[in-house]
Amino acid sequence: MLGLRQLSAEEISHILDTAKGFEQVSTRSVKKAPPLRGRVVVNLFFEDSTRTRNSFSLAASRLSADIVEFTKKLSSVSKGETLLDTAKNLEAMGIDIVVLRHSAGGAASFLSRNINACVINAGDGFCEHPTQGLLDVYTIRKIKGTLEGLKIAIVGDIAHSRVARSDMWAMTKLGAEVIFVGPPTLMPTEVGRLPVKVSYSLDDVIEKVDVINMLRIQFERLGGNPFPSIREYSHYFGLTVERMKKAKPDILVMHPGPINRGLEMESEVADGRNSVILEQVTNGLAVRMAVLFLVNQAAAQSR
Amino acid sequence: MGSELLIKNGRVIDPANDIDKKCDILIADGKIATIGSVNKTVQKVIDAEGKLVTPGLIDIHVHFREPGDEEEETIASGSIAAVAAGFTSVVCMPNTNPVIECETDIEYIHRKARQTRKTHVYTMGAITRGLQGVELAEMGFMAEAGAVGFTDDGRGVQDPAVMLRALKYASMFDVFIAQHCQDDAIAGNGVMNSGYYSTILGLPGLDPLAEEAMLWRDIQLLKKTNISYHAQHISTAGAVELIRQAKKDSLPITCEVTPHHLLLTEECCAEYDTNYKVNPPLRSDKDVEALKQAVAEGLVDALATDHAPHLQSEKELEFLTAPFGIASLECALALYIKALLEPGILDWPGLIRLMTENPAKIIGVDKGTLGTGRQADVTIIDPQAEYKIDVNTFYSKSRNCPYHGWKVKGRVEKTIVGGEIRFERNI
Numbered sequence: 142m143l144g145l146r147q148l149s150a151e152e153i154s155h156i157l158d159t160a161k162g163f164e165q166v167s168t169r170s171v172k173k174a175p176p177l178r179g180r181v182v183v184n185l186f187f188e189d190s191t192r193t194r195n196s197f198s199l200a201a202s203r204l205s206a207d208i209v210e211f212t213k214k215l216s217s218v219s220k221g222e223t224l225l226d227t228a229k230n231l232e233a234m235g236i237d238i239v240v241l242r243h244s245a246g247g248a249a250s251f252l253s254r255n256i257n258a259c260v261i262n263a264g265d266g267f268c269e270h271p272t273q274g275l276l277d278v279y280t281i282r283k284i285k286g287t288l289e290g291l292k293i294a295i296v297g298d299i300a301h302s303r304v305a306r307s308d309m310w311a312m313t314k315l316g317a318e319v320i321f322v323g324p325p326t327l328m329p330t331e332v333g334r335l336p337v338k339v340s341y342s343l344d345d346v347i348e349k350v351d352v353i354n355m356l357r358i359q360f361e362r363l364g365g366n367p368f369p370s371i372r373e374y375s376h377y378f379g380l381t382v383e384r385m386k387k388a389k390p391d392i393l394v395m396h397p398g399p400i401n402r403g404l405e406m407e408s409e410v411a412d413g414r415n416s417v418i419l420e421q422v423t424n425g426l427a428v429r430m431a432v433l434f435l436v437n438q439a440a441a442q443s444r
Numbered sequence: 445m446g447s448e449l450l451i452k453n454g455r456v457i458d459p460a461n462d463i464d465k466k467c468d469i470l471i472a473d474g475k476i477a478t479i480g481s482v483n484k485t486v487q488k489v490i491d492a493e494g495k496l497v498t499p500g501l502i503d504i505h506v507h508f509r510e511p512g513d514e515e516e517e518t519i520a521s522g523s524i525a526a527v528a529a530g531f532t533s534v535v536c537m538p539n540t541n542p543v544i545e546c547e548t549d550i551e552y553i554h555r556k557a558r559q560t561r562k563t564h565v566y567t568m569g570a571i572t573r574g575l576q577g578v579e580l581a582e583m584g585f586m587a588e589a590g591a592v593g594f595t596d597d598g599r600g601v602q603d604p605a606v607m608l609r610a611l612k613y614a615s616m617f618d619v620f621i622a623q624h625c626q627d628d629a630i631a632g633n634g635v636m637n638s639g640y641y642s643t644i645l646g647l648p649g650l651d652p653l654a655e656e657a658m659l660w661r662d663i664q665l666l667k668k669t670n671i672s673y674h675a676q677h678i679s680t681a682g683a684v685e686l687i688r689q690a691k692k693d694s695l696p697i698t699c700e701v702t703p704h705h706l707l708l709t710e711e712c713c714a715e716y717d718t719n720y721k722v723n724p725p726l727r728s729d730k731d732v733e734a735l736k737q738a739v740a741e742g743l744v745d746a747l748a749t750d751h752a753p754h755l756q757s758e759k760e761l762e763f764l765t766a767p768f769g770i771a772s773l774e775c776a777l778a779l780y781i782k783a784l785l786e787p788g789i790l791d792w793p794g795l796i797r798l799m800t801e802n803p804a805k806i807i808g809v810d811k812g813t814l815g816t817g818r819q820a821d822v823t824i825i826d827p828q829a830e831y832k833i834d835v836n837t838f839y840s841k842s843r844n845c846p847y848h849g850w851k852v853k854g855r856v857e858k859t860i861v862g863g864e865i866r867f868e869r870n871i
Contacts, residue, residue: 146644225760245764246646247716254715255760266764268646303646329643330651 142261142436143249144269145310153311157279160424160431166203167426176434177206183231185211186242186263187224192398192422193263193272197240200429209236224248225255232256238436241265259436267301267362272432273397274307276425278315280417281352283424284393289316294346296322296378297356297405300329301363304397305356309337322346323378326367343378348387354395355380355405371404380406385415393417448472449863450482454492454824458499459797460813469497471820474863479814492824495857496792499800499812500532500821505597505676505700505748506773508534508565510556512541517753517841519553522773523562525840527867529774530856532821533564533804533811538575539598545570545581547589554590562866563859564821566592566807571610571621577602580610587617592807595622597676600658602628608665615671618808620698622674623662625683626724630654635764637710637725645713647763650725652680659683663690666697674806675699677750679724681734687743698745698806701735703779704770708732708846718759718766719846722752739798740789746803747795749776753842771842775833777825778852786853792827822860829855 145153166174182201186194201208209231222230228239238259241249246266253260264270281288293312299305299321312319319337321328332339340346347353358374368374375381380394394406394415402408411418449471456479457464468482508522519536526534536553538544544553550567557565569586573579575596583594594614600623601607607623614621631654636642638649659675663686666673675687678699690697704722709729712720720726738744752769759766772779780799784790790798804812811821833850835843859867 223757223761243762245762247763250716251762266646268644306644306646330638330649331640331643334640335643 142259142271142432143253144262145271145274145307145314146269148310148314150314153275153278153314156275156428156431156435157282159435160275160279160427163430163434164427166430173203173205175205177201177204177437180206180238180437181209181236182206182238182240182433183209183211183236184240185228185231187213188242188244188264190242190264192425193242196422196425196429197263200426200433204430204433206433224252228252228256232258237440238433259440261432261436264303267303267306269307270303271307272425272429273304274311275432276421276428277308277354277395277397278311279428280395280421280424281393284417285351287316288312291317291351292320292349293317293352293354294320294322294350295354295356296343296380298327298358298363299323299332299356300327301359302356308354309335313337320346320350324368343384344387347384348389350392351389352393352395353380353388354397357397357399358401358405375404379404380410382407382409385410385413388415391415395421398422447488447863448486449488449490449860449865450484450486451490451492451497451822451824452482454495454497456497456814457793457796458814459793460499460801461815463814464793469814469822471822471860471863474820476814476816476818476820479816490824490858494826494828496825496827498796498823498825499814500859500861501530501777501799501823502533502803502812503531503749503751503773503776504535504746504803504807505702506534506536506751507539507753507769508536509540509753511552515841516755519556519565520560521839521841522751523557523560523565525774525838526563527859527861528839528856529776530823530825530859531563531773532823532859532861533566533809535592535807536565536567537595537597538568538570539596543570543574544568545573545586547582547585550586550589550591563861564811566590566809568593568595568597568622570594571596571601572606575599577606580606580613583614583619584617587619591619592809593620593622593674595624595676597622597624599628600624600626604661604665607662608668611665611669611671611673615669620672620674620806620808622676623658624676625655625658625662625678627654627657630657634725635721636713637727639710639728641710641713645716647713650723652682652727652731655680655724656682656686659686663695663697666690666695672696672698672806677702677705677724677748679705679727679731679735681731684734684738684743687738691743699743700746700748701739701744702748702750703772703776703783705735706732706739706783707779712846713763716763717846718761718763719770719844721763721766721768722770723768736784736787736789739784744798746806747780747798748803749773753840754844756843759844769844770846771840771844772847774838774840775845775847775852777856778833778854779847781854782852820860820863823856824858824860825854826857827854829853831855
């Protein structure tokens, strides 16, 4: 499970359908199911994460797997061990599935080619964040019924966003029209060759779209000075109460978190009636259970 | 030496003397004695029927990693690899650890080469101390010790005032200045060509503009100075256009192209295989076409490998962190044949010129021809040999070569340096 670019619409739909079945596990009094019993999942996180990491841990434990939590700061990586050596050592302990979060694009792909355990990409640089893309389309599908024909705006730092890329692949494959919105300095190179429309004006786009996904401004990834000030950025690309007045009444407001309140989105909008930000988190659990389940199933079949 | 060696019946190609004919070469006392029909009985005879006999090949851009990274390559291992690939002269880059930046460093390289006695090893010195781009290195002393030219290869000299000073200062010596054209401010932390592929792979891009901006700047500086300037490993259509205009303006500028920029594109990085991570990065189809067109037009002066050996353990890293570089010295000739000869961009004399006469002129050494009285550096090539490139047969210490398994045609059979057979392929 390395990215959504490589998956077909059918495969994506199959994951979403599987996730639907897992949703009710979380609502039972005994929140556990047995399919990963005896399997070892390692959470190999080289970047800070709250949502994704906990979501994967919880998903794995609900499927009865054993979980190894790996933290960069407390590991031999701080002594200079390479990613491959770290993973091979963990593999030597008999792990089955690696959930990898890493700052280098392609890290999951690199690891999967070099170890036997299954690799699930939990975010690699600004390449992909497939489970986020899946939970985003899952959330939209759940509320709107389908993605076919929907217009979806993804707003913010597209260039450095793995979420934007995974969303783009999943949403367009499922029949939605995606519009990237942000300043030209935060658009990726040759964006014209991607299956999306591009706009530099949120005001032009806001009234047309069914879903708006506001990306976090990632100060840790921004090089240089791609916009003059936060104030100016918010003026053009912030989702304000004022702007929301122009939006369709049933627009879905999404955000992958963590939110910079008042920057890309005003608090009143983040907590408003169109916001599905917490539903995204809830659905993330079911989607990650489905991914773990399917990856384990595929591994069992090839074994 | 007093010995004689006769190479009979080969197709002798010596572009510098406009020779391309079937004939014999007599070598006596390490020098070319006769080219033509030789009916003399000598003790050592090489039958070169069906083979090409050319001046010893010259690669003006190699990294032999010594001193500092001897695990990757040494002057000894690199020299053996060189003769196995037909190169009788190579030019080492100064970005070793420590940097080659004073006369004793130059002498060290020469001493190691003498001890190995395989290929002629020339070296360039650094333009600036520690390749820092701030203070000039002792170019005069290094030139006297035998440095053929200067470069901060691995990076470009960023500060235009420092570069102008370097060009002016070095012009009083008989040397040239070479540049790895890359404006770091534009390049940022890029690891592959900036474009569609860097976007979908989520990797920081190296914009072609980084190369072109520095080349453009250097061309302006060149107009204010009087020294030969060599653009190393040009890789973009824009750089070709700048070279074309500069040559039209009769500026003393030369350039080189590597095999990888003629054969591979950015698309090769799609699976994050770090053997394709190289700087300048693999570019687009359009750039590859422009480089081939430049070769066809005669704008490219030399072919050079930029042989950059790295350990497997260094390349077994994430694409983002693995080092830049492709080791291609040992398959270079076959790669040039594939890129330039097979599609008809060059004929044999044209190809050999870019690997002998021209590079010798750039570095200012009396080599690259089979003229009588010259030191007998000769390469014998079997143009028909068909085989697969196998990195496990390399004499080089490193294996970071993306051409492993490629089917190619054309191979070096024998390499003669100063009249001595220094490499012979066991068939």
